[in-house]
Amino acid sequence: MKIGKVGVLGTGQMGAGICQVAAAAGHEVLMADISLEVAQKSKDGIAKRLAKTVEKGKMTQADMDKIVSNLKPVSAIAELRDVDIAIEAATEQVGLKIELFKKLDEACKKEAILASNTSSISITLMAAATKRPSKVVGMHFMNPVPVMQLVEMIRGLQTDDQTFDDTVALAKAWGKTTTIAKDYPGFIVNRLLIPYLNEACSALMEGIxxxxxxxxxxxxxxxxxxxxxxxxDLIGLDTVLAISRVLHDGFNDPKYRPSALLVKYVEAGWLGRKTGRGFYTY
Ligand SMILES: NC(=O)c1ccc[n+]([C@@H]2O[C@H](COP(=O)([O-])OP(=O)(O)OC[C@H]3O[C@@H](n4cnc5c(N)ncnc54)[C@H](O)[C@@H]3O)[C@@H](O)[C@H]2O)c1
Structure with a gap:
């Protein structure tokens, strides 16, 4: 299937990066979040970052204008009705993602692919919340999306070959390299990364x-x-903790137990760069 119009649901740091890359590849991109204001703010943030790139002489003003003009903030999920693919990049919470997949399934035309940028949550579970489970797939972009080369591709148990092949081709058309991971908690990257980050928190707590x-x-x-x-701090400590919990619950193995220090920082609202304070102050 030729993928034209793209919808992105959740326009935080990852969603904004996905919007930028899709718009740079020439797609019209509908940006949806909890409100039009939040989506608009995300578009403004992208424009501001691109303006800095233009100032540094790394992009022409014309290229920036083209990207920005492809970005269309919308006020509700219902407005994603005619996208060919909707990529969900909302907060890493299972219940929220299931709700959002139900809503995307209701809103989007029946041929549309529904993808998730989840770091760890079961694609199979999100697919099962829709009436088109074969058209649901995992596209795990890395942070920051415009810079990082990898997209980890995950098929749920129900994902069909056409959906998988179309989304791999899309990631490649956006200049990315893909790897394929099975649909188990954390896939490849976060299965290895999160225990390491968690161990660093335990080492810090022990005063090593x-x-x-x-x-x-x-x-x-x-x-x-x-x-x-x-x-x-770059990933967001709330996201690190959420992924840690998915690994811990998913494998039911104490080796993935989240560090008490990590939990404490998230309780304090010290989420890293996005809140101005995490392990460092920004
Ligand atoms: N941070 C990373 O390094 C990273 C890397 C790869 C994947 N991811 C994944 O990407 C997703 C987003 O992470 P992020 O770092 O961009 O988080 P973020 O906190 O920057 O952004 C989350 C966005 O989701 C929106 N949102 C929350 N509830 C919503 C709802 N009901 N409807 C619509 N939008 C809603 C928020 O308003 C916010 O804009 C998560 O699944 C995360 O695991 C994160």
Whole structure:
């Protein structure tokens, strides 16, 4: 199926990145969130970031204008009725995602593909909430979407070949490299990443090192671009905790138990870059 119009539901940091990449690839992109104002603010944020890229001479004004003109904030999910694919990128909560998939299923034309950018939640479960389970698929983009190369592709038990092939082709057309993961909690990337971030929180709680010493040890000792705390702050500590809980519940294995320190930071509302404070202050 030729995919033209794209809908993105949830226009936070990941949704905004997906909108930008889709718009840059020439798609008209409908942006939906909890209100028109939130979606509009996300579009304004994209325009502001692109303007900086233009200032630095890394993009022409004409290219920026083309991307921005492809972005159409809308006021409700119902307005996604004629998109060819809707990509859900809302908060990482199982109950919320199931509700949103029911609503997308009601709103979107019956041929449309429904994709989720979830980091960890069962695609099979979201698919089962719709009347088109064979057209539901996982497209797990990495943060920041315009920069990161990978899209992890996940088929639910019900996903048909056509849907899977069409979405892999779409990710590739957007300049991404795809890998395929089975539909188990955390897929590939977060199955490995989240226990590591969680262990860093436990190490910090035990006083093995400071935030700075742990991050510097990993950066310089393992030649990683970021230490675990800088990365957790970028992802959002609420999201790290939510994924941790999906792994813990999904495998029913105590090795995935979320660190008490991580829980405490989320209770405090210290969610990382997006709230101005996490392990670092921004
Ligand atoms: N942060 C990362 O590094 C990262 C990486 C890959 C995937 N993801 C996944 O992407 C998704 C979004 O994460 P994020 O980091 O962009 O979070 P975020 O907090 O930046 O954005 C979440 C967005 O969802 C919206 N939302 C919440 N409830 C909604 C509803 N009922 N209807 C419509 N919109 C609603 C919020 O208003 C917000 O704009 C999650 O599933 C997350 O696991 C995150």
């Amino acid at each position: 090192g400071t935030v700075e010493d742990i991050d510097t040890s990993i950066k310089l000792g393992l030649n990683n671009p970021m230490g675990p705390f800088a990365l957790a």
